[in-house]
Amino acid sequence: MTIDTTFLRRCIGVLEFATREMGEHAEVDSVGYDLCRAACVKEFELVLEQGGKLLRKRLAPFFASNRQVDRLTFKDVFRHAAKHGLVDVEAVERWFRYRDNRNDTAHNYGVRFAETTLALLPTFVVDARALADVIESATDD
Numbered sequence: 001m002t003i004d005t006t007f008l009r010r011c012i013g014v015l016e017f018a019t020r021e022m023g024e025h026a027e028v029d030s031v032g033y034d035l036c037r038a039a040c041v042k043e044f045e046l047v048l049e050q051g052g053k054l055l056r057k058r059l060a061p062f063f064a065s066n067r068q069v070d071r072l073t074f075k076d077v078f079r080h081a082a083k084h085g086l087v088d089v090e091a092v093e094r095w096f097r098y099r100d101n102r103n104d105t106a107h108n109y110g111v112r113f114a115e116t117t118l119a120l121l122p123t124f125v126v127d128a129r130a131l132a133d134v135i136e137s138a139t140d141d
Helices: 006-024 031-062 066-070 074-083 089-105 111-136
Strands: none
Touching: 006 031, 006 111, 031 066, 031 074, 031 089, 031 111, 074 089, 089 111
16 A cells, blocks of 8 residues: 655655745844744644654554554654664654654744754654655555
């Protein structure tokens, strides 16, 4: 079964675009910078949620029922992905860090949380692309 990652990849592309544009508006107090920063944070959230949702679908063949996989928390999804060799342990730890950051952003809007998210983006984009590749792969060894 091939899982469609079109929306996930589109969000990753938008995140990369917004990150580049933010560099063009390097003046931190400018409206352009604020707009790009907000876009980066929103796309970060979308990629994180979409990645977890699609990885859950990718894990479904390893479970007796869809109900079992649907009960997994975000972090459990990544734990099982490592258990089944879909992602390595170091990547799982980074995804946990991304999720923890996302949980903080849900409660602490402001410049400080946004800047924390921005610092994660270079590694996050690489991890998100790798995750999309894993989700698309149809081999279940």
